[in-house]
Amino acid sequence: MKQINRLAGGTKAFDPMPLLESVGMAHRASNRPGQLSGGERQRVGIARALVTGAKLLLVDEPTASLDRARSREVVELLARQSHDHGVATVMVTHDHDVLGYCDRVAEMVDGRLGAPAPIR
Template structure:
Protein backbone atom coordinates (compact mmCIF):
# COMPACT_ATOMS: atom_id res chain seq x y z
CA UNK A 1 0.00 0.00 0.00
CA UNK A 2 1.57 3.29 -1.09
CA UNK A 3 4.70 1.33 -1.94
CA UNK A 4 5.01 0.09 1.63
CA UNK A 5 5.45 -3.62 2.33
CA UNK A 6 3.25 -3.94 5.42
CA UNK A 7 4.78 -7.28 6.37
CA UNK A 8 8.09 -5.52 7.15
CA UNK A 9 6.53 -3.15 9.69
CA UNK A 10 6.28 -3.76 13.41
CA UNK A 11 2.81 -4.45 14.76
CA UNK A 12 2.56 -0.94 16.20
CA UNK A 13 3.81 0.78 13.02
CA UNK A 14 1.47 -1.34 10.90
CA UNK A 15 -1.50 -0.30 13.07
CA UNK A 16 -0.54 3.39 12.74
CA UNK A 17 -0.14 2.96 8.97
CA UNK A 18 -3.62 1.38 8.72
CA UNK A 19 -5.14 4.21 10.72
CA UNK A 20 -3.72 6.83 8.41
CA UNK A 21 -3.88 5.12 5.01
CA UNK A 22 -6.65 2.54 4.97
CA UNK A 23 -10.36 3.10 5.53
CA UNK A 24 -12.67 0.25 6.48
CA UNK A 25 -16.39 -0.02 5.77
CA UNK A 26 -17.98 -2.91 7.62
CA UNK A 27 -21.07 -4.93 6.76
CA UNK A 28 -22.87 -3.92 9.93
CA UNK A 29 -21.51 -0.38 10.09
CA UNK A 30 -19.71 -0.99 13.41
CA UNK A 31 -20.70 2.43 14.68
CA UNK A 32 -20.37 3.15 18.38
CA UNK A 33 -23.92 3.36 19.80
CA UNK A 34 -23.21 6.19 22.25
CA UNK A 35 -21.67 8.54 19.67
CA UNK A 36 -23.47 10.81 17.22
CA UNK A 37 -22.62 10.60 13.53
CA UNK A 38 -20.37 13.66 13.89
CA UNK A 39 -18.64 12.21 16.95
CA UNK A 40 -17.93 8.94 15.07
CA UNK A 41 -15.88 11.00 12.60
CA UNK A 42 -14.18 13.13 15.25
CA UNK A 43 -13.05 9.99 17.07
CA UNK A 44 -11.68 8.38 13.89
CA UNK A 45 -9.77 11.57 13.15
CA UNK A 46 -8.34 11.87 16.64
CA UNK A 47 -7.23 8.24 16.70
CA UNK A 48 -5.21 8.93 13.55
CA UNK A 49 -3.79 12.17 14.96
CA UNK A 50 -6.01 14.31 12.73
CA UNK A 51 -7.54 16.94 15.01
CA UNK A 52 -8.72 19.12 12.13
CA UNK A 53 -11.61 16.92 11.06
CA UNK A 54 -14.68 18.78 9.84
CA UNK A 55 -17.46 16.21 10.45
CA UNK A 56 -20.12 18.45 8.90
CA UNK A 57 -18.22 18.66 5.62
CA UNK A 58 -17.51 14.91 5.42
CA UNK A 59 -21.06 13.96 6.44
CA UNK A 60 -22.45 16.39 3.86
CA UNK A 61 -20.32 14.70 1.18
CA UNK A 62 -22.22 11.44 1.81
CA UNK A 63 -25.62 13.10 2.14
CA UNK A 64 -25.75 12.85 5.93
CA UNK A 65 -25.12 16.42 7.05
CA UNK A 66 -28.70 16.69 8.31
CA UNK A 67 -28.20 13.67 10.61
CA UNK A 68 -24.88 14.74 12.21
CA UNK A 69 -26.38 14.88 15.72
CA UNK A 70 -28.06 11.47 15.56
CA UNK A 71 -26.85 8.24 17.14
CA UNK A 72 -26.79 4.93 15.22
CA UNK A 73 -30.02 3.73 16.83
CA UNK A 74 -31.79 6.74 15.32
CA UNK A 75 -30.55 6.03 11.78
CA UNK A 76 -31.82 3.66 9.10
CA UNK A 77 -29.56 0.90 7.76
CA UNK A 78 -28.65 2.97 4.70
CA UNK A 79 -27.91 6.00 6.84
CA UNK A 80 -25.67 3.94 9.14
CA UNK A 81 -23.77 2.68 6.09
CA UNK A 82 -23.30 6.23 4.79
CA UNK A 83 -21.97 7.33 8.20
CA UNK A 84 -19.65 4.31 8.10
CA UNK A 85 -18.42 5.41 4.67
CA UNK A 86 -17.87 8.96 5.95
CA UNK A 87 -15.93 7.59 8.92
CA UNK A 88 -13.78 5.49 6.57
CA UNK A 89 -13.05 8.56 4.42
CA UNK A 90 -12.41 11.06 7.24
CA UNK A 91 -8.63 10.53 7.28
CA UNK A 92 -8.37 10.69 3.47
CA UNK A 93 -7.09 7.13 3.02
CA UNK A 94 -5.59 5.91 -0.23
CA UNK A 95 -7.34 2.56 0.11
CA UNK A 96 -10.85 1.58 1.24
CA UNK A 97 -11.58 -2.02 2.21
CA UNK A 98 -15.32 -2.62 2.07
CA UNK A 99 -17.07 -5.75 3.38
CA UNK A 100 -20.59 -6.50 2.09
CA UNK A 101 -21.82 -2.89 2.31
CA UNK A 102 -25.26 -3.82 0.95
CA UNK A 103 -26.02 -6.95 2.98
CA UNK A 104 -28.75 -5.37 5.14
CA UNK A 105 -30.11 -2.95 2.54
CA UNK A 106 -32.94 -3.07 0.03
CA UNK A 107 -32.12 -2.89 -3.66
CA UNK A 108 -32.54 0.89 -4.01
CA UNK A 109 -30.40 1.64 -0.96
CA UNK A 110 -27.81 -0.90 -2.12
CA UNK A 111 -27.36 0.96 -5.38
CA UNK A 112 -27.20 4.30 -3.56
CA UNK A 113 -24.50 3.08 -1.16
CA UNK A 114 -22.29 1.49 -3.83
CA UNK A 115 -22.73 4.45 -6.18
CA UNK A 116 -21.76 6.75 -3.30
CA UNK A 117 -18.65 4.63 -2.64
CA UNK A 118 -17.70 4.75 -6.32
CA UNK A 119 -18.28 8.51 -6.56
CA UNK A 120 -16.34 9.35 -3.39
CA UNK A 121 -13.52 7.03 -4.44
CA UNK A 122 -13.23 8.64 -7.87
CA UNK A 123 -13.47 12.17 -6.42
CA UNK A 124 -10.75 11.52 -3.84
CA UNK A 125 -8.55 9.20 -5.92
CA UNK A 126 -9.10 6.34 -3.49
CA UNK A 127 -8.78 2.68 -4.46
CA UNK A 128 -11.68 0.56 -3.25
CA UNK A 129 -11.63 -3.19 -2.73
CA UNK A 130 -15.17 -4.37 -2.08
CA UNK A 131 -16.36 -7.86 -1.26
CA UNK A 132 -19.98 -8.51 -2.13
CA UNK A 133 -22.43 -11.22 -3.11
CA UNK A 134 -24.75 -8.58 -4.56
CA UNK A 135 -24.41 -8.86 -8.34
CA UNK A 136 -26.97 -6.05 -8.79
CA UNK A 137 -24.41 -3.41 -7.81
CA UNK A 138 -21.58 -4.50 -10.10
CA UNK A 139 -22.48 -1.82 -12.67
CA UNK A 140 -20.96 0.74 -10.28
CA UNK A 141 -17.60 -1.04 -10.18
CA UNK A 142 -14.67 -0.29 -12.49
CA UNK A 143 -13.31 -3.82 -12.31
CA UNK A 144 -14.90 -7.01 -11.03
CA UNK A 145 -13.12 -10.22 -10.09
CA UNK A 146 -14.91 -13.35 -9.00
CA UNK A 147 -13.70 -15.77 -6.38
CA UNK A 148 -14.88 -19.36 -6.73
CA UNK A 149 -13.88 -22.06 -4.27
CA UNK A 150 -11.14 -19.86 -2.84
CA UNK A 151 -9.59 -19.09 -6.23
CA UNK A 152 -9.57 -15.74 -7.95
CA UNK A 153 -11.07 -16.07 -11.40
CA UNK A 154 -11.02 -14.03 -14.58
CA UNK A 155 -12.51 -10.54 -14.58
CA UNK A 156 -16.29 -10.45 -14.82
CA UNK A 157 -18.14 -8.00 -17.02
CA UNK A 158 -20.56 -5.95 -14.96
Protein backbone atom coordinates in the same frame (compact mmCIF):
# COMPACT_ATOMS: atom_id res chain seq x y z
CA MET B 1 -24.93 17.23 23.95
CA LYS B 2 -21.46 18.36 22.94
CA GLN B 3 -21.03 18.75 19.18
CA ILE B 4 -17.79 17.42 17.74
CA ASN B 5 -16.52 19.62 14.91
CA ARG B 6 -13.12 18.03 14.30
CA LEU B 7 -11.72 14.54 14.42
CA ALA B 8 -8.03 13.91 15.10
CA GLY B 9 -6.13 11.50 12.87
CA GLY B 10 -2.44 11.27 13.65
CA THR B 11 -0.99 14.76 13.39
CA LYS B 12 -3.77 16.03 11.12
CA ALA B 13 -7.30 17.07 12.03
CA PHE B 14 -10.15 16.67 9.56
CA ASP B 15 -13.51 18.39 9.50
CA PRO B 16 -16.17 15.68 9.05
CA MET B 17 -19.05 18.01 8.11
CA PRO B 18 -18.24 18.36 4.38
CA LEU B 19 -18.11 14.56 4.10
CA LEU B 20 -21.36 14.15 6.04
CA GLU B 21 -22.91 16.72 3.69
CA SER B 22 -21.59 14.84 0.65
CA VAL B 23 -23.28 11.64 1.82
CA GLY B 24 -26.50 13.50 2.69
CA MET B 25 -26.15 13.01 6.45
CA ALA B 26 -25.14 16.41 7.88
CA HIS B 27 -28.65 16.86 9.28
CA ARG B 28 -28.16 13.71 11.41
CA ALA B 29 -24.66 14.58 12.74
CA SER B 30 -25.80 14.65 16.37
CA ASN B 31 -27.74 11.37 16.19
CA ARG B 32 -26.51 8.13 17.74
CA PRO B 33 -26.10 5.01 15.52
CA GLY B 34 -29.21 3.41 17.04
CA GLN B 35 -31.26 6.36 15.82
CA LEU B 36 -30.26 5.80 12.17
CA SER B 37 -31.66 3.42 9.57
CA GLY B 38 -29.45 0.78 7.94
CA GLY B 39 -28.93 2.93 4.86
CA GLU B 40 -28.11 5.97 6.97
CA ARG B 41 -25.55 3.98 8.98
CA GLN B 42 -23.98 2.81 5.71
CA ARG B 43 -23.67 6.40 4.46
CA VAL B 44 -22.18 7.60 7.76
CA GLY B 45 -19.78 4.64 7.62
CA ILE B 46 -18.55 5.78 4.21
CA ALA B 47 -17.99 9.31 5.53
CA ARG B 48 -16.20 7.95 8.61
CA ALA B 49 -13.89 5.87 6.44
CA LEU B 50 -13.08 8.82 4.16
CA VAL B 51 -12.54 11.37 6.96
CA THR B 52 -9.32 9.63 7.98
CA GLY B 53 -7.72 10.41 4.64
CA ALA B 54 -7.19 6.71 3.92
CA LYS B 55 -6.05 5.81 0.42
CA LEU B 56 -7.57 2.32 0.54
CA LEU B 57 -11.03 1.22 1.69
CA LEU B 58 -11.86 -2.45 2.22
CA VAL B 59 -15.63 -2.82 2.10
CA ASP B 60 -17.25 -6.12 3.05
CA GLU B 61 -20.86 -6.64 1.90
CA PRO B 62 -21.92 -2.97 2.10
CA THR B 63 -25.41 -3.82 0.79
CA ALA B 64 -26.10 -6.95 2.84
CA SER B 65 -28.93 -5.50 4.95
CA LEU B 66 -30.36 -3.09 2.40
CA ASP B 67 -33.17 -3.22 -0.13
CA ARG B 68 -32.37 -2.84 -3.85
CA ALA B 69 -32.90 0.91 -4.00
CA ARG B 70 -30.75 1.57 -0.93
CA SER B 71 -28.11 -0.89 -2.16
CA ARG B 72 -27.79 0.99 -5.43
CA GLU B 73 -27.73 4.32 -3.59
CA VAL B 74 -24.95 3.19 -1.20
CA VAL B 75 -22.76 1.71 -3.95
CA GLU B 76 -23.25 4.76 -6.20
CA LEU B 77 -22.24 6.94 -3.29
CA LEU B 78 -19.24 4.77 -2.46
CA ALA B 79 -18.07 4.81 -6.09
CA ARG B 80 -18.55 8.56 -6.42
CA GLN B 81 -16.78 9.34 -3.14
CA SER B 82 -13.94 6.94 -3.98
CA HIS B 83 -13.38 8.65 -7.33
CA ASP B 84 -13.78 12.17 -5.93
CA HIS B 85 -11.30 11.56 -3.10
CA GLY B 86 -8.82 9.39 -5.01
CA VAL B 87 -9.40 6.38 -2.78
CA ALA B 88 -8.89 2.82 -4.01
CA THR B 89 -11.83 0.71 -2.86
CA VAL B 90 -12.00 -3.07 -2.73
CA MET B 91 -15.54 -4.33 -2.24
CA VAL B 92 -16.58 -7.88 -1.50
CA THR B 93 -20.20 -8.57 -2.39
CA HIS B 94 -22.67 -11.24 -3.42
CA ASP B 95 -24.91 -8.53 -4.89
CA HIS B 96 -24.58 -8.84 -8.68
CA ASP B 97 -26.90 -5.84 -9.16
CA VAL B 98 -24.17 -3.40 -8.07
CA LEU B 99 -21.33 -4.68 -10.26
CA GLY B 100 -22.03 -2.07 -12.91
CA TYR B 101 -20.70 0.60 -10.53
CA CYS B 102 -17.33 -1.14 -10.26
CA ASP B 103 -14.29 -0.27 -12.37
CA ARG B 104 -13.04 -3.87 -12.21
CA VAL B 105 -14.65 -7.12 -11.12
CA ALA B 106 -12.94 -10.35 -10.12
CA GLU B 107 -14.82 -13.47 -9.13
CA MET B 108 -13.87 -15.87 -6.37
CA VAL B 109 -15.02 -19.46 -6.82
CA ASP B 110 -14.23 -22.22 -4.34
CA GLY B 111 -11.65 -20.03 -2.60
CA ARG B 112 -9.79 -19.17 -5.79
CA LEU B 113 -9.64 -15.77 -7.35
CA GLY B 114 -10.48 -15.93 -11.04
CA ALA B 115 -9.66 -13.64 -13.92
CA PRO B 116 -11.40 -10.26 -13.97
CA ALA B 117 -14.96 -10.75 -15.13
CA PRO B 118 -16.71 -8.53 -17.67
CA ILE B 119 -18.89 -5.93 -16.02
CA ARG B 120 -22.54 -6.54 -16.81
